[in-house]
Amino acid sequence: MAASRMVAHPPPNLHRQSPPSGALTLRPKRYRNLGIRSCLRGHEEKKSDLAAKPHSVELRTSPDDVVSRDPLVLPRPLTSTQLSASVSDGSRLRVAYQGVRGAYSESAAQKAYPNCEAVPCEQFDTAFEAVERWLVDRAVLPIENSLGGSIHRNYDLLLRHSLHIVGEVKYAVRHCLMANHGVKLEGLKRVLSHPQALAQCENTLTKFGLVREAVDDTAGAAKHVAFHKLQDAGAVASSAAAKIYGLNILAEDIQDDSDNITRFLMLAREPIIPGTDRPFKTSIVFSLEEGPGILFKALAVFALRQINLTKIESRPLRNQPLRASDDSNNSKYFDYLFYVDFEASMADQSAQNALRHLKEFATFLRVLGSYPVDTST
Numbered sequence: 560m561a562a563s564r565m566v567a568h569p570p571p572n573l574h575r576q577s578p579p580s581g582a583l584t585l586r587p588k589r590y591r592n593l594g595i596r597s598c599l600r601g602h603e604e605k606k607s608d609l610a611a612k613p614h615s616v617e618l619r620t621s622p623d624d625v626v627s628r629d630p631l632v633l634p635r636p637l638t639s640t641q642l643s644a645s646v647s648d649g650s651r652l653r654v655a656y657q658g659v660r661g662a663y664s665e666s667a668a669q670k671a672y673p674n675c676e677a678v679p680c681e682q683f684d685t686a687f688e689a690v691e692r693w694l695v696d697r698a699v700l701p702i703e704n705s706l707g708g709s710i711h712r713n714y715d716l717l718l719r720h721s722l723h724i725v726g727e728v729k730y731a732v733r734h735c736l737m738a739n740h741g742v743k744l745e746g747l748k749r750v751l752s753h754p755q756a757l758a759q760c761e762n763t764l765t766k767f768g769l770v771r772e773a774v775d776d777t778a779g780a781a782k783h784v785a786f787h788k789l790q791d792a793g794a795v796a797s798s799a800a801a802k803i804y805g806l807n808i809l810a811e812d813i814q815d816d817s818d819n820i821t822r823f824l825m826l827a828r829e830p831i832i833p834g835t836d837r838p839f840k841t842s843i844v845f846s847l848e849e850g851p852g853i854l855f856k857a858l859a860v861f862a863l864r865q866i867n868l869t870k871i872e873s874r875p876l877r878n879q880p881l882r883a884s885d886d887s888n889n890s891k892y893f894d895y896l897f898y899v900d901f902e903a904s905m906a907d908q909s910a911q912n913a914l915r916h917l918k919e920f921a922t923f924l925r926v927l928g929s930y931p932v933d934t935s936t
């Protein structure tokens with residue numbers, strides 16, 4: 560039996576229930592912040608071994624066809640409080656994404672898992688938890704964009720949760736400026752969108768002289784503009800969102816560079832078996848002792864073995880952000896976690912040797928996943 564077609568059954572105490580339908584009422588208050596609402600749980604920063612034993616399980620679950628035809632009453636995103644609700648037993652893969660229908664993340668989920676049932680979630684944390692609690696089979700979440708840079712929140716959540724990266728998908732993001740029918744560009748004062756989308760359209764929005772307002776996702780912005788019939792505000796979102804929410808496109812391709820690619824991670828409860836039959840990438844996170852040249856030494860474990868690095872990101876060690884120095888001045892250093900992607904499979908001897916070497920002086924090391932490179936763009 561192909562490992563990728565095994566059927567996994569959810570724990571018996573969880574029962575399937577559809578995400579509730581109904582209009583999403585977006586509170587204006589949320590439009591003044593970046594929309595991260597859930598409480599953070601503490602880090603589990605302990606020195607750990609390398610990744611769990613790899614084995615592949617592809618969950619196959621049932622469809623949940625409760626999609627209404629009215630775009631303003633589409634299924635509501637799962638919230639953190641609804642996470643105890645459901646698990647499935649049918650045949651379609653359920654894939655969580657952050658946002659509402661028409662978000663780029665939904666398109667990325669469809670690209671990653673064609674014919675899947677894409678399940679909207681209110682926050683990134685909700686999507687992580689939905690997988691962990693067997694409400695869905697996978698999550699597809701943005702991690703970096705070629706213009707806007709890293710999505711730091713998801714780096715932090717990768718560590719806080721125990722999901723595995725099982726793939727990546729690159730999606731070409733093409734933004735449109737949209738408004739209600741009859742509203743002209745000259746009549747717009749404000750523009751609503753996800754902060755990443757606003758950042759990716761910085762030059763155009765400045766040229767148009769629009770005040771930016773950050774919301775949870777691009778399609779949510781379009782939905783809000785449509786639902787409240789706003790006359791002074793537009794949204795930056797996909798052409799799909801304009802169609803779903805009945806908005807008029809005022810300008811197309813407004814991103815600052817035509818090559819605007821967002822890289823999404825595919826996350827699952829179980830890792831996949833790393834292969835060597837095609838290009839693989841491995842993502843790790845580690846922390847180091849303080850000292851001169853220690854990061855140089857850490858990165859040298861890859862350079863020594865001709866392993867190419869494709870990404871490095873540092874994030875504060877949030878449960879212990881400051882470290883006392885050994886000097887007499889009582890000064891303190893900031894403490895960091897380093898996220899590194901490298902071009903090798905965990906099935907490669909050289910990658911195993913590199914990580915064994917890194918473990919000799921890393922204070923913490925975790926393999927987040929070893930997965931096929933998306934070469935599609």
Ligand SMILES: O=C(O)C(=O)C[C@]1(C(=O)O)C=C[C@@H](O)C=C1
Nearest residue numbers: 662663664701753755776777821
């Ligand atoms: O708001 C959306 O539509 C999303 O899918 C989120 C998101 C992101 O978080 O970066 C995804 C792709 C684009 O880069 C802009 C926004």
